[in-house]
Structure formats: C-alpha cells, structure tokens
Amino acid sequence: MEILADLHIGGTWVPGETGERFPVIDPSDSSVIAEFAVASRADALRAVDVAAAAFPAWRDTSPRDRAEVLRAAFELLREEREWMAELIIRENGKAYADAIGEADYAIEFFRWFSEEASRVGGDFRLAPRGDKRIVVSHEPIGVSLLVTPWNYPAAMATRKLAPALAAGCTTVLKPAMETPLTAAYVVDALQRAGVPDGVVNLVTPVETGPVVDAMLHHPAVRKLSFTGSTEVGRILLREAADQVISTSMELGGNAPFLVLPGADVDAAVEGAMVAKMRNGGSACTAANRFYVHSSLHEEFAAKLSEAMAAVSVGSGLDRSHGLGALVSLAERDKVASLVSTAVEEGATTRTGGKGSDMGAFYDPTVLVGVEHGSTITRHEIFGPVAALISYDDVDTAVEWANATEFGLIAYVYGEQSLALRVARRLESGMVGINRALLSDPAAPFGGVKQSGLGREGSSEGIHEFLETKYLGLDV
Numbered sequence: 470m471e472i473l474a475d476l477h478i479g480g481t482w483v484p485g486e487t488g489e490r491f492p493v494i495d496p497s498d499s500s501v502i503a504e505f506a507v508a509s510r511a512d513a514l515r516a517v518d519v520a521a522a523a524f525p526a527w528r529d530t531s532p533r534d535r536a537e538v539l540r541a542a543f544e545l546l547r548e549e550r551e552w553m554a555e556l557i558i559r560e561n562g563k564a565y566a567d568a569i570g571e572a573d574y575a576i577e578f579f580r581w582f583s584e585e586a587s588r589v590g591g592d593f594r595l596a597p598r599g600d601k602r603i604v605v606s607h608e609p610i611g612v613s614l615l616v617t618p619w620n621y622p623a624a625m626a627t628r629k630l631a632p633a634l635a636a637g638c639t640t641v642l643k644p645a646m647e648t649p650l651t652a653a654y655v656v657d658a659l660q661r662a663g664v665p666d667g668v669v670n671l672v673t674p675v676e677t678g679p680v681v682d683a684m685l686h687h688p689a690v691r692k693l694s695f696t697g698s699t700e701v702g703r704i705l706l707r708e709a710a711d712q713v714i715s716t717s718m719e720l721g722g723n724a725p726f727l728v729l730p731g732a733d734v735d736a737a738v739e740g741a742m743v744a745k746m747r748n749g750g751s752a753c754t755a756a757n758r759f760y761v762h763s764s765l766h767e768e769f770a771a772k773l774s775e776a777m778a779a780v781s782v783g784s785g786l787d788r789s790h791g792l793g794a795l796v797s798l799a800e801r802d803k804v805a806s807l808v809s810t811a812v813e814e815g816a817t818t819r820t821g822g823k824g825s826d827m828g829a830f831y832d833p834t835v836l837v838g839v840e841h842g843s844t845i846t847r848h849e850i851f852g853p854v855a856a857l858i859s860y861d862d863v864d865t866a867v868e869w870a871n872a873t874e875f876g877l878i879a880y881v882y883g884e885q886s887l888a889l890r891v892a893r894r895l896e897s898g899m900v901g902i903n904r905a906l907l908s909d910p911a912a913p914f915g916g917v918k919q920s921g922l923g924r925e926g927s928s929e930g931i932h933e934f935l936e937t938k939y940l941g942l943d944v
C-alpha cells in the first residue's frame with residue numbers, strides 16, 4: 470500500500486500552502502521513511518473552517534448511518550491490520566507484538582463506538598412540582614480538535630475519532646510529528662469507509678504550539694481532546710480557557726506496582742513484564758515504580774531480572790524481537806540519563822543499563838535499591854526500566870504509591886481481599902488487581918489528579934463529545 474504524507478482537508482490530500490515538508494524517521498536505523506507536508510497556520514484554520522461547514526450535515530445523519538460507517542471502517546481496517554502494524558513499527562520503532570496489539574486495540578474502537586452510536590439515551594420526567602415535563606437529550610458538541618502523542622499512533626487517534634464521529638461531531642486531527650503516517654492512514658481508511666468529506670481533517674504543523682493555539686481561538690472549535698504529557702496539557706487547558714472550550718485530557722502517569730506480602734511472586738513477575746514492557750515501556754500505563762514487600766523483594770528481583778534479560782532487542786520488522794526501539798535517539802538518551810542518575814543516587818543495576826549506538830534501542834533494565842522519592846521515582850521513565858523499591862509495611866507502600874501528582878493507573882498483586890482493600894485506597898483512575906493488561910474499548914480509561922480530565926472508551930467516551938440539552942415542556 471502507498472504511504473500517505475499530505476494534509477487531509479475537506480476530503481482532499483493537499484501538500485499545504487508553503488510546500489514545505491518534514492522528515493519522518495525510522496528510529497531503529499535513523500533512515501527517512503517519508504517527507505510529510507507541513508501545515509501552516511492558514512492550512513490549520515482552513516481545516517477548522519471545513520470541519521465547521523461539514524458539521525450540520527454530519528450532525529443530522531441518523532445514529533444508525535453513523536454506526537454503519539464506523540462498522541465499515543472496523544471491517545476494512547481489520548482486513549488491513551498488518552499494514553497498520555507495519556506503519557506503526559516503521560515510524561514508532563516498537564516490536565511487532567506491540568504493533569499488532571496496538572492495531573487490534575485501535576481498530577476495536579470503531580466496532581465499539583459503532584455499537585454505542587445508537588445507544589445514547591436521554592431522560593423524560595415530570596418535574597417534582599408537577600408543572601412541566603423535563604426532557605433531557607444529548608447533542609453533538611461540534612467541531613472537535615484531537616491532539617495525539619507518538620506512543621500509540623493508531624490507538625490514540627481512533628480512541629478519539631470513533632466516539633467523536635459516533636456522536637455526530639466533525640474533527641481536525643493533529644498527530645505527533647514523530648508519527649503522522651499511521652494517522653494519515655487511519656484518516657484515509659475512514660474516507661474509504663464512507664465518512665463524508667470535511668468530517669475528518671488532518672493537519673501537521675511544525676510550529677505546533679502557535680498553530681494549535683490559533684485553532685483553539687477559532688470560534689467554531691467547541692472541543693479539545695488531548696492525549697500527551699501533563700506539561701503540554703496544562704498549556705492547552707490555559708489556551709482552551711479563553712473560549713471556554715470543553716476539554717478531555719489524557720495526560721501523564723507514574724504508575725505504582727505493588728507486590729503485597731504473601732503475593733504469588735511468579736504471577737507478580739508475569740504481570741510486571743506486561744505492565745512494564747508492553748509498548749517497550751513507552752506507555753502512560755507503564756509501571757514506573759515497583760514497591761515490593763521486603764519478604765519477597767529478593768525473589769521478585771531475581772525472577773524479574775531473569776525475565777527481562779531474556780527479552781531480545783531489535784527492529785520490529787524482525788518478529789522474533791520482544792523489544793523494539795524507542796521513538797527517537799533523544800528518548801533513548803532521556804532513559805539512559807534517568808538510569809545513570811538513579812545509579813548516582815544509590816541504585817544498583819541487576820540487568821541491562823545500556824543503550825545502543827546503532828539506533829534508539831535501550832536494554833531491558835532492572836534497578837534495585839532505589840529510594841522512594843529519588844529522581845527516577847518522580848519521572849515518567851517511558852522506557853524498559855524497572856525501578857524496585859523495598860517496603861516493610863503496607864500502609865507505607867500505599868502512602869508512597871499516592872505520593873505523586875499523577876493518578877492514572879496502579880497495579881496491585883496479592884491475596885484478593887487485601888489487594889482489593891489496598892486498591893480502594895489508591896488515588897488512581899484505574900487499578901489492575903492481579904492483572905496487568907487493562908486497556909479495553911469497553912472500559913472507561915482515564916486518570917485522576919494531574920493525569921487527566923474525562924474518560925475515553927466505554928459508554929462515557931461518547932459523552933465527552935456530547936452536550937446535555939434540557940427542554941422544558943408545558944404539561
């Protein structure tokens with residue numbers, strides 16, 4: 470299949486008014502895969518104009534018709550999942566198992582929201598005073614700006630596009646500059662599935678901040694759905710405030726992974742490998758801090774180090790590798806720097822601790838003797854590095870787990886009733902109990918504290934793109 474590398478505005482692929490292009494790099498060998506069109510401020514504002522013009526007709530389609538288009542997108546993408554995975558591997562660097570896993574997860578949002586499109590309910594009741602009927606309906610919010618990160622180039626786009634389209638909104642998608650090719654492919658698939666021109670637009674500005682700011686000040690934009698770092702999320706919340714734009718924010722995490730006294734260590738290690746290594750650790754859901762009860766610490770450290778050391782590292786195009794590249798050399802260097810700081814602060818490397826000079830690879834790494842509160846426990850590692858912290862009593866572990874401004878996800882391994890009691894005390898939007906894989910289009914994904922606002926997926930996801938309307942009827 471052809472690699473698409475232009476802007477998509479009003480149903481047409483266009484190069485952008487300046488004709489400029491930026492390179493998309495394969496992080497496994499630093500080769501240039503494509504030269505992608507640069508969107509100017511004028512291109513981006515034109516995309517919003519087009520989305521605004523397309524809104525009334527799309528809003529007025531029936532929920533069933535929107536559902537059919539989304540279902541068609543699901544069927545089409547399911548047929549082409551290997552191509553989607555290849556694009557993800559090429560521009561993001563991840564291993565094949567992670568790429569095909571992402572493709573399946575991403576595609577599933579179209580099936581889930583095709584089912585949700587016709588399930589949006591409302592309310593009809595007699596007012597308590599008996600003087601009127603209260604009718605509540607949910608209407609599409611309007612033109613929605615969708616800004617996505619590089620770590621899940623397909624799934625972060627479909628997790629927003631599917632509910633927005635199901636709700637009857639029109640969209641402008643702004644993917645990360647590192648990974649625009651998968652986003653362009655998803656937009657093309659939607660067009661082939663029958664989404665009308667202007668309903669889904671794609672822009673890739675190089676001057677990201679000012680151009681996104683300009684779009685957020687376009688009077689037609691009514692929704693911002695953002696996934697990315699908390700730092701950028703804060704900037705966008707401020708910008709969105711000027712026009713009181715509704716925001717959904719899926720931000721950073723600093724996930725604790727608690728191994729409770731009496732836990733099954735083999736099960737905990739198996740879970741740790743998933744919670745840490747899915748997507749090579751470049752996941753907002755990645756376990757960042759492992760709090761392991763002192764009675765189990767040595768056994769857990771030994772078994773986890775053995776499992777980590779057994780993971781083979783290399784390009785995702787070779788399916789035998791369990792760990793691919795990080796998204797860029799800069800990300801590899803950031804991970805390396807966090808590890809060397811941890812060692813300076815007293816941690817010991819049990820396995821790994823090395824990057825590659827040949828590409829953006831970093832070896833699976835286990836650090837022991839990490840102090841709670843040290844640098845690595847306060848930063849999102851976003852790479853294949855497990856930091857182990859020993860604790861003596863469960864109350865301390867809970868206190869340490871909660872000692873962060875983030876609250877996206879947490880993991881607890883241990884006997885079920887103790888694990889449940891601990892889970893209830895964790896300040897987190899999601900908790901995996903003796904389970905490390907939680908993402909599911911049917912479940913509400915999102916965080917508390919500075920990890921975000923709102924939820925994606927589940928029946929809640931479509932409501933992020935709907936507004937409540939109250940009609941009062943005379944009795």
Ligand code: NAD
Nearest residue numbers: 617618619644645677678681697698701719720721722753
């Ligand atoms: P990022 O915040 O740097 O970038 C995210 C998006 O915002 C990109 O499209 C980027 O181009 C754009 N952007 C950057 N600066 C901007 C600005 N000033 N104005 C407007 N847009 C701007 O994040 P990233 O490095 O691409 O992704 C990693 C981060 O994303 C991590 O913090 C991770 O935890 C988070 N993340 C969260 C979730 C979640 O669901 N909570 C999922 C995936 C990733």
